[in-house]
Structures are given as C-alpha cells and as structure tokens.
Amino acid sequence: xxxxxxxxxxxxxxxxxxxxxxxxxxxxxxxxxxxxxxxxxxxxxxxxxxxxxxxxxxxxxxxxxxxxxxxxxxxxxxxxxxxxxxxxxxxxxxxxxxxxxxxxxxxxxxxxxxxxxxxxxxxxxxxxxxxxxxxxxxxxxxxxxxxxxxxxxxxxxxxxxxxxxxxxxxxxxxxxxxxxxxxxxxx
Numbered sequence: 001x002x003x004x005x006x007x008x009x010x011x012x013x014x015x016x017x018x019x020x021x022x023x024x025x026x027x028x029x030x031x032x033x034x035x036x037x038x039x040x041x042x043x044x045x046x047x048x049x050x051x052x053x054x055x056x057x058x059x060x061x062x063x064x065x066x067x068x069x070x071x072x073x074x075x076x077x078x079x080x081x082x083x084x085x086x087x088x089x090x091x092x093x094x095x096x097x098x099x100x101x102x103x104x105x106x107x108x109x110x111x112x113x114x115x116x117x118x119x120x121x122x123x124x125x126x127x128x129x130x131x132x133x134x135x136x137x138x139x140x141x142x143x144x145x146x147x148x149x150x151x152x153x154x155x156x157x158x159x160x161x162x163x164x165x166x167x168x169x170x171x172x173x174x175x176x177x178x179x180x181x182x183x184x185x186x187x
Contacts, residue, residue: 011064015057015073016165019124022050022080024158027131030151039151043087051081068117072110072125079103093139100136107132120164120174127157 022045029039055077062070083099091099107129114122131154138146167174 009064011057011061011066011073012069013165013168015054015061015069016120016124016161016168018049018053018057019073019076020158020160020162020165022046022054022158023128023131023154023161026050027151027153027155027158030135030154031148032151040087043084045084046080046087047084050079051077051084053077054080068113072114075106075110079106093142097136097138097140100132100139104129104132104136118175120160120167124157124161124164127153127160131157 022042025042025045026039028034029037029042032038054073058070058072058074058077060070061073064070107125110125111122111129114125116122131150134146134150134153138144138148138150164174166172
C-alpha cells in the first residue's frame with residue numbers, strides 16, 4: 001500500500017463528502033431557511049455520516065500514514081458523533097456554548113495544521129472554526145442572530161467540502177493557482 005496520500009485519494013474524498021453533507025445539513029437546519037427544520041434534525045446524519053463514517057475514514061487515513069487528514073477526520077468524527085447523540089438532550093445553553101467553543105479550538109487547530117492545502121483543506125476548517133465560534137457565542141449569549149449566522153457559515157463550509165470532494169472524484173480543478181488565472185486571462 002502506498003503511504004503517499006494525494007488530494008483526490010479515496011479516504012480524503014469520502015471524508016470530505018461525509019463532512020460536507022453533515023455540515024450542509026447541520027448548517028441549513030441552523031439557518032431556519034427551511035420551515036420546521038432545525039439543526040437538531042440533522043442529528044441522525046451527524047451521528048452516522050459525520051460521526052461514524054468520518055471516524056472510520058480517519059482511522060483508515062492514519063493507517064495509510066496520513067497524519068493530517070487522519071487526525072482531522074477521526075477528531076471530527078468524534079465531534080459529530082457526540083453532537084448527534086446529544087442533540088435535543090436537554091443540556092443548558094451554557095453547556096452547549098462551551099461544547100461548541102471547545103470544538104471550535106479543534107477546528108482552529110485543523111485550520112492552522114492545513115496551511116498550504118488550499119481552499120478545500122484550510123478553507124473548510126477555517127469556515128468550520130468561524131461557524132462553531134459563532135454558534136458557541138450565540139448559545140452563551142442567547143443570541144439567535146449569531147446562531148443563524150453560524151448556521152450559514154456551516155452551510156457554506158459544507159458546500160466547499162462537498163465541492164472539493166466531488167471535484168476530486170470527477171477530476172475537476174480544485175485550485176485557482178497562477179497557471180489557471182494566466183490561462184483564463186489569455187483567453
């Protein structure tokens with residue numbers, strides 16, 4: 001088994017699809033844009049797709065020698081499994097806020113660790129950090145506007161992760177480097 005892990009490998013693609021779909025469902029629920037759908041309605045998807053799938057993909061990536069994505073996916077799997085099983089469980093708003101802020105620290109760590117990986121690596125984790133920060137502060141301050149903004153940021157992060165995985169699977173471009181800008185300017 002080759003230990004070199006490329007941007008479009010199977011574990012990376014599956015991990016980003018699972019993260020993207022989970023973030024998109026969670027984020028859209030948090031925005032209130034769909035009647036009678038809340039973030040807690042994404043608990044089943046968060047538990048099984050975001051939680052179990054990401055954790056297993058993380059273990060596979062670690063086994064293949066990819067410490068970065070292995071750590072990210074396993075940790076995010078633990079986050080989504082914990083959130084999905086506890087959603088609607090009656091925790092206080094302050095406890096939820098602290099939980100989200102603690103996991104925002106993980107997202108910040110992943111953002112910093114993914115430097116150089118471009119929009120679909122560092123961008124997704126950066127957006128996840130902002131979303132969790134807004135959601136955590138919103139829960140602590142009992143501010144629905146911050147929670148809604150966090151939902152939108154999470155939905156955008158989900159779309160970015162989903163596109164990155166789809167692009168990797170379909171062979172579409174995932175970078176806006178100088179070569180791509182130069183070619184576009186020349187046409």
